[in-house]
Amino acid sequence: MSQEPMICSFFLFLVLSYGAAGHEVPNSRQDLHPLLQKMAEEIIDGSYLNALLDLIQFQRSHVWTEDLSHRILAYLNSRNVAFTIPSLQAAVENHLEQCLYQPQNLLEDLRKTDAQQFRTAMKCLLEDKKDRLDLKDIVIDVGEIREQALQSPGVNRSLFLITLERCFQVLNSLECVEILGRVLRGSSGSFLQPDITERLPRDLREDAFKNLSAVFKDLYDQTSAHSQRALYSWMTEILQTSSNATDDFASWVSAENLWILGRYMVHLSFEEIMKISPVEIGLFISYDNATKQLDTVYDITPELAQAFLERISSSSFNMRNTSTIHRLGLLVCFYDDLELLDAAVAQVLLHQMIKCSHLRGFQADVQKLKAELLDIATENQTLNETLGSLSDAVVGLTYDQLESLSPEAVHGAISTLNQVSGWAKSQVIILSAKYLTHEKVLSLSSVSQLGTLLTGVSTQAFCSMDRRDLSQVLRSTISQHVSDLSPTQQQGVLSKMIGAGDIASGLVEIQGSFFKEVSLFDLWREPGFNSTVLKEKELRRSQALFLYELLLKTTRRPEELLSTGQLVKGVTCSHIDAISTDSFLAHFQDFENNLSLLSPYQVNCLAWKYWEVSRSSMPPFLLAALPARYLASIPASQCVPFLISLGKSQLDSLVLDSHKKTLVLRKVQQCLDDSIADEYTVDIVGSLLCHLPATIIDRGISPRAWPTALHGLRDCPDLSPEQKTAVRLKLLGQYGFPQNWTAETTKDLGSFLVLFSGDELSSIATKFPEILQQTASKMAGTLPPKEFLWAVFESVSNSSDKSPSSDPIPGCHGVMAPSSDDISKLAEANACWALEDLLCLEEDTFIRNVELLGAVRGFSWPQLMSLKEKAIQVWDMPSYWKEHHIVSLGRIALALNESELEQLNLSSIDTVASLSQQTEWTPRQAKSILQGFLDDSGYNIQDLKSFHLVGLGATLCAMNITEIPLIKISEFRVVVARIGTLLCSAHVLTEFKRKAEVVFGDPTKWTSSVLQELGTIAAGLTKAELRMLDKDLMPYFQPSAIKCFPDEIFKELSAEQIASLGPENAAAVTLAQRRQLSVLQLQSLQRALDGAKTHSWQEAPASFSPTGTPSSRSPPGTPICWGLWLGCPLLVPMAKALW
Template sequence: MRSAVLFVLLAAGLVRQAQPQRPTRQIPARPTAPSIDPDVTSGITAAFGDTSALEHSSVAKFINSQAADSSIIQALKGDIELDAISTNDFKMIPGNLLTKLTDSEFEKITSDQIVAWVLRKNNQFDLEQLDVLSVRVEQAKFVEVLTKMKDAAEISDPASVSAATLQSLAGSLSELQPDEIENLSEEAVVGAITELAGEGFTGADARALIDKYKSGAAVSGALSAAQLSALGSLAGKLPTADIDQMSDADVRSSISTFASAKSEMSPQQIKKITKKARNGNLLDQLASASDEIDSFFDAVPLKDLEDNGDGIAADVANGDYSKYSDLPMTDAQAALLFGKMEEGLSELDRDTVISMGNAVAGATPATLDKVSNDNFREVINALSDQADFDSKMYRKMAKRLKEIRDSSSAELSQTDLDTIPADVIPDMSTDDLGNVAAALCEGVAQKVASSERLFETQEIRQQKHATNALRCLGKETSGDLGESDVATMGNLICGAEDAVLDRVDASGARTALENLQNCPTKCLSEDRKTKIQELFETYTANADASSMDAEALSTIGLYAYVLSDDFISGIPNDVFSQAVSLADSVDVVAEEQLAVQDSGCGIDRTAMFNKIKEATTGSSGSRRRRQATVYTCTQVQNLGNAAVSLTTAELSAMTSAEFTNCLEFLGGLTGWSTAQLELMRDRVFSDIAAAGSLTTDQIFKLGKIATAFTTTHLSALDLSDIDAVYNIAQHSGYSAAQAEAAFTRYLGSTAVSAISSEHLVGLSNFLGGMTTAQIAQIDSTAFTDSVANIGNLTVFSTDQFTALKEKAVSASGATSSWSAATVTNVGTVAAGLTEAELTALTDAQVPAITPGAIALIPGSTLANGLSTAQLNLLSMEQAQAVTNDQYSALSTDQKAAVDLAQYGPDDVADAPPRSGVSAVHACVMLVFSAVLIRLL
């Protein structure tokens, strides 16, 4: 926050660079401080906490130089407040006197007084002192100080800042505002590129610095490997078009630079780098010591692996999997590779599993049949340590463990408990776990509660585990739950019935509230909200809002929204200002999806976000306020996710410069209302440019705001930059007409057959604007290279899904010939399968259909296509993806098969009905939907 203006302050001479300390041979003697009138000393000691400040010679001399009735002496004695000292007098106070003031006294100093003191050059204010200042005053006051200092700067043009000045600010440059970055000189950027590259710039700011570097370094064409290396982490935002210009050899020699910035890249950049890095035979390249493709292996098309199937089989025939074990890989790639590794194995042991590395993610329940009973525990521990699996895998692991134990008539022992993988225990029989020896029951409860997979099981199972824990504590139906009881339950409290929360006493309330914050995002009933609110009241002993402290607020955390609006409003601002991070902890995507699925979901954070806004910026949310607060971009950014609470009036009141600076931040948030998005869209046109005049760099910043553009607006945009296209297309919320307008504009006079794979990836949701005839024209190679990304999209109509499936058939052969890996790889494209194609799917293919594809298959097609026997093959994740409309179209036997797959034999009899959107179904569908959105 402060660094955004430091270079201006340095350039203006308002802040000096802190000078390095030089070693001295001996500590110089401190001058003896002159004596101070005892009456004055006794009067001012309270302001400093003790008399140590008065031991400084300069402080004592200054105090002695002041008249007894001076405002400074009066303030230090407490006769008047510090803020009553005029700025002309205040700026004369020695710095080592100010720094000795107690925190309560220091906080009384006004921003105008601080600025006046800083502007006095004799005070020689430097960066170290600025850091001290930043922690001794409230954030809002510090922002005021920096803003006023910047306004007072004699040199406000960033173009005059040198490379040396930028270098001196290393570690604090990443918060420069966009307009400041745009005005930096090219020479300064080139000279300080090493420091800038290490600052973590992202998005449009990184692109702007890259452009300045290229221009300053006279790069007229492609970047060389050396120049790319200089960009460091900025390479994560190197435009796809620039990557395309680089020679394939330079891309390969720069692969380590690209790999270090991969997490900041968009999928089309990754696709382009992978294509250019490929050189000759894939398997030979993987075996090379240069690691030219390894880091980007998960972007290698599955077809490349399928075409090298025989070579892969030969590579692993001798049990050496080292070429593949450490590669990042998709589920489809793992399925193919593991299948090749498994072909020659009659038995699977722990060492083999470990040597397979990441490829074990492709293991299936049938794989467990190759594990002997003697080795079973150690093998499944190795499997669960190296990969995540679906419920069918964990349920089979749990079933085998029970069979092994039953075969020896042995009860669950401590050794068993210690060696059961944490991922498996939630799927073990709740009846069996509820009947363990008394000495083990608390250990069982704690291990189940600590499992990361607990929340991936059905809610009815979570409830049963919670009941087991209560029974173990001897408090299944009654009895107060104290701190130790709640600690034993841990995350199992998420599955506990509402009545259980009533029994938590004051000693356990805090732990219960903290554990509840670990629960997955879901809609809460009004009763549940009331119970959480009452639990908070128990913890705080019904204290008034005005007496809340930061610790109490952090204890209820993300559930603060269940408190009444009046209570939230009454919490002191200085307390709520410490909770700004709460806004950034909100899973906005998940909550948006819940609201879509259930309009009555009831997660309303308006009051919470408004309070964060008020506490952070000092603005009041009162309805009596007649004028909207004028926010700076820095203030808006400091709000984090809570910025979506800005009203249309407040968004409208931002100055043109501040709104423009904040465009990318605002466009990167989700959770905006239609009215807010339309207001920001109109401000884009009034403050920046009309739709047809927006540059690709400006379009890159629009993000979510572009979803409010009309078809006319979208038809006018310059969509020649695929990175800018992706930055707006990746967001959900476009209608079919909007997607068609955008795709048509992107295509222009270009033939569909000429669209490259990286552009198919970058078009994202805009592909939903293609006609079925256009889908048929997609180049087959480009389609197979990008189908894994296209298969993450959900925006297509039934006819479009059919056309996409036909394109997959033309590229990869009839669906009957598809491997399980191919079925997984095409993702949602499988939603285009016909009834006959679904009926013909094999026992290996059915489990490979992604949950996303299942949810998009028309109800009648699903009911007529998949038999009861095939539905029995579904995993929990697949079964819970079946929508209520699809479920209603199934026969009684088919419904029973889906229920059994979703809940398992132990819980199916207790499963809630499917009428309406059940809480269980909505929650698990949310997880699926949120994951899909993040992939787009």
């Protein structure tokens, strides 16, 4: 929240206290400027914000002299106001808390300001310059105050409301619109509720109206459908009032009004569009910025788009002219005048349609139009001749069409093909192979041309490249696509870059997330690192642990390492312990800025350190990382800062134990008094809203707070069944039953639609099928409830115009086989097809959609078997399948039995890598894949390279324990981290652990970075080895390793070792492992879950009373303000300058 009231009040206090401390206050009253007299009276009245505004106003027109502080004090004394520094400080802090933690009080304060004070406040918000008030020894940073205010939801809300209420009466409308724009852009659209339009002015000057409309256009995507409709009504009311239209037949929609509406033009009705005069629509299309505007109408419907196209056609513009087509923006996605269209125009249309992927929905219709245009564009010409002119319509080409292309044609069209997005993996493989056939040798020049097709290059081809060329590739623009390579391909590149011997230059050139693939062993071999080299690299935790320790030995200022982003992952508790108090407090911001990179254990260590050295100024969210009993010591007066701080963090990653989370939430409920009274409280709780119990959602959120709360709940990733039920009941109470919902309501509910039953959604599937399908498409990567998927399926079935084939597949008579349109619209809802529907897929439909079907997570085993049978029907027996066939199958491949897997050509490690991405193989299937690769490639176990091991993935778990020792140590050691992600059986992990001993030495000598690097391999430790490990290493097991320990081995850990596991690893202990533990061990486990102290400090009592004098715990001049923590960082440098 904003520091404005706090800094304001604090500096008024400093002005006075400086005068009191440094000068003798005169006994007699002295003359004061009227504005400063007024300021002094406001100090007496406790109106500190008013006083600050008067001070700012005075300083802007007068020079501040040293004697002014004494004269103000003299004036206060002459008014018989007796005060002490402590009493004034207490009054200031009380007011500070009201403004900082109850922004509605700030709203009231601003309402009470006079016109001049309000003008000053608004002017402060308007200015861009880094405005600082220099009062000799005192500096008030107005620019910083403004920046902080505009970043706080609660203060922003108050500023937004007061601007609507008063600004247009005090400042000119252009200035007020600018202020509204600044405030709204920091609000994520949540302030723009439908009823807000009632407060918007309707008598704005034309230029101010245009500017405010532009603000609303910028926030369009963050605004709810109801609010969009309300804002559209406000805009059109003003536009219609100023229009010259005199009767019902004349349209108020002029070219300029269309431009002002911007994206809101999609809310025009069909009738209004059809009334637009040809002259006005022609004038609009001729605007230079019309295309840019039409490029952004992402939510336009086919009906409205075709209405606009018809009106444009009625003007003087030729719809088949290239210049006109270029101006149509997203309207081109609905172009329907295909009769007698020539090939050249079709190619122009296809080129423009590359932007249609931005449309919200209707993608199946777009693909159908592209297919028709593709046929026209290639009429009387071969694909080889037209390939470079087909834009992204080439994505619609089948395997057979792609395979028929000549290498020369692919080479000639590469500048088009390399920019196309939306390629299927199998298509990329075919096109890359064609291109490289023409190029013969993979060089810097040829690779640089591949663009998005880079991922189709085989791992072996990368390994065959000249190292210097590969090095230049990593420095060129094509490197942006390196992160899209598979782990197998990346390891192939690494083996070439680093394996050649020049490790130092290789490590420098590897950037971004690619660096995470570098092995710990290779880092060991290159001691010459510096923190500057690491700034653009992402690190695994094992890399960070090693590098932080390494760099710590060569730097004189350890705190500098904290600013190197990813290195913070490698800070251990002992490192935190070793940081001096002053340095820790001064550099804590580096930890906080990288909070998402820290493990729960690191956060726990930070919490204990802060508690020990400066608990009075401790960021409240850190309390959640301490044992739950520490929460009890939070006084009611500090609830709001606690809620704000915790609401800005991610509770699920901060507190992993369900019991402890319950206790934390109990404190949250206590602070809230089990209710959310208004929208300001929603601002305060932030992400905690996602964790509030169903009872509060159901009965504790007031009607006033509900719209804002609903906006926040929409972003919650994982509501409980009880919370979902409560939200559903609230929505039914607010909007009624689904059969009565409007299109706007359905759009606004979005992801909440999954909360409703199939019966409730049935009417939505009928009334608003497109909205339902668009909602489903936004859920890619999730598995929605079955009833929701059935509703989506119903919506597609209802709108499908397919009929039984006139030449059906045998056994498919009367069956409505799925069409390509159906499959693309359904996405995850394809899981609702009956077995006979899938078996009756037409050959072309299967070929075009196999990758889409292979990505459906909800298919049952019988459905996968049906699709496998269809693949055999279309492509013949598995022995005939090529790499692109196998890669395209996705989950369908899981239905292949051992015999069928043995028939596959698995000579390419990239083919095997695509299969190993699936995690549901049986041990026998995995063994078949492993053996198939060895047989088809001709490799023995001892021949396997590092990239082979990465590509084999989970199939390595199918190795016999006699085979694992045959793996070369030189290859194994560079992919340990990858193998450590596998969830193999205990005996396999034991064998991998034995190999790890050859690389990293005796387990009793392993460091935190080694243990972290090993991952699940560490679960292969024996009982004796586990007992020998230092307790301080316990937090550096990966949670996946903890889960993999056999129960009988895990129980060998001592109580002290278990207590040292840390919160994350303690949460990973399985129920079966728990059952084997003694009472003492279970108590230790609970201590670890609770975040109890395990390192060197003695655990302090759970009390917030300071642990020493302020000067002994923090730098001189640092305010003691635990409750006011959010503002302390701003005060420190300024206070130090004074004292």
